[in-house]
Amino acid sequence: MEVLMGHPLTDDLGFLLSRASGAVVRATNTALAGHGLRVRQYSVLVLACDAAEGVTQRELADVLGLDPSQVVLLVDELAGRELVERRPSEADRRTRLVLATAAGRALREAAERDATAAVEAPLGLLADAERDRLRDVLTRIWTAAG
Amino acid sequence: MEVLMGHPLTDDLGFLLSRASGAVVRATNTALAGHGLRVRQYSVLVLACDAAEGVTQRELADVLGLDPSQVVLLVDELAGRELVERRPSEADRRTRLVLATAAGRALREAAERDATAAVEAPLGLLADAERDRLRDVLTRIWTAAG
DNA sequence: TATTGTTATACTCTATAACTATA
DNA sequence: TATAGTTATAGAGTATAACAATA
Numbered sequence A, B: 001m002e003v004l005m006g007h008p009l010t011d012d013l014g015f016l017l018s019r020a021s022g023a024v025v026r027a028t029n030t031a032l033a034g035h036g037l038r039v040r041q042y043s044v045l046v047l048a049c050d051a052a053e054g055v056t057q058r059e060l061a062d063v064l065g066l067d068p069s070q071v072v073l074l075v076d077e078l079a080g081r082e083l084v085e086r087r088p089s090e091a092d093r094r095t096r097l098v099l100a101t102a103a104g105r106a107l108r109e110a111a112e113r114d115a116t117a118a119v120e121a122p123l124g125l126l127a128d129a130e131r132d133r134l135r136d137v138l139t140r141i142w143t144a145a146g
Numbered sequence C: 001t002a003t004t005g006t007t008a009t010a011c012t013c014t015a016t017a018a019c020t021a022t023a
Numbered sequence D: 001t002a003t004a005g006t007t008a009t010a011g012a013g014t015a016t017a018a019c020a021a022t023a
Helices: A013-033 A039-050 A057-064 A068-080 A102-123 A128-145 B013-033 B039-050 B057-064 B068-080 B102-123 B128-145
Strands: A084-088 A096-100 B084-088 B096-100
Touching: A013 A039, A013 A102, A013 B013, A013 B039, A013 B102, A013 B128, A039 A057, A039 A068, A039 A084, A039 A096, A039 A102, A039 B013, A057 A068, A057 A096, A068 A084, A096 A102, A102 B013, A102 B128, A128 B013, A128 B102, A128 B128, B013 B039, B013 B102, B039 B057, B039 B068, B039 B084, B039 B096, B039 B102, B057 B068, B057 B096, B068 B084, B096 B102
Parallel strands: none
Antiparallel strands: A084 A096, B084 B096
16 A cells, blocks of 8 residues: 555545545444435434424535435335325425424434544544534535535 | 524534535536546546556545445446446456546546536635645545545 | 426445355 | 446436416
8 A cells, every 4th residue: 555645536526525435424323324324314304303394305406415306205215104294384385394293203313422432533633623614614615516 | 584594403424425426516516417427437537547557446546435336337438338347357357447438537627527527616715725724624534434 | 397206227335145266 | 355447226316397276
């Protein structure tokens, strides 16, 4: 492996980003597996839980950076397990609000604890200030790409 | 979308990491498409080009964070287009060294220019010092996850 | 005309297991 | 026994296009 140290590729931010992201997602998925969730389903569940009035699927797609057609499937899956439900919006009959059920909220709490703990393996040695900076930089990358 | 601003999920480093990574990979893939490459094939090509003595597939798997079985397919693809070739190692007859051909080197140069330019959209507003810090942090995340 | 949600489809990526040939 | 490479397969993620209902 000696020949590959300090290589241009291993200095490439895109490469480093996807490799680090993959590692963290893998760790999170492992932690969520016991709850029958994966990161994408979990993300939808969390957003539904925290939106008192419900979230539209369009909003979910925008925040998560997914195509609306993918959101349909994720919500289908969660709804099938009765972790969320779709409720027609009164203001706009095209939209359907996604809301968490009591079971969904309970599962989210348990899953969140495990997910948070698991991510400490790859992220544990980052100081609070570094986390804040990383958060800021990643958000700016996302915004600039939008 | 108002209800989702400053939300716990959008502060989660794992979530931010995968969203930012996705954006950069998407931009890179778009830039590489004209060369008939995607990031993974491109990464293998770059590493093969820069290893004068060739790289083993095991080394590629370790650096890229991929399973060896995935590397086989990536190298097959590049070899099929005669961008790299497999040469048996004299030291260890189990290993096969991957080396870039002249065509592979030429394609890498052209592809690298486009990929670098494309990534400036999402990463352009990061100052040099920020890039260095980000590089460092992402490398540490990968190392800690290893 | 534009937007929300939906269905369908094809392709890429990821994860595993099992096998071979060499060490 | 362990390692490098290979084959095969299934599941998850991504990317598009087209459509109905509603705005």
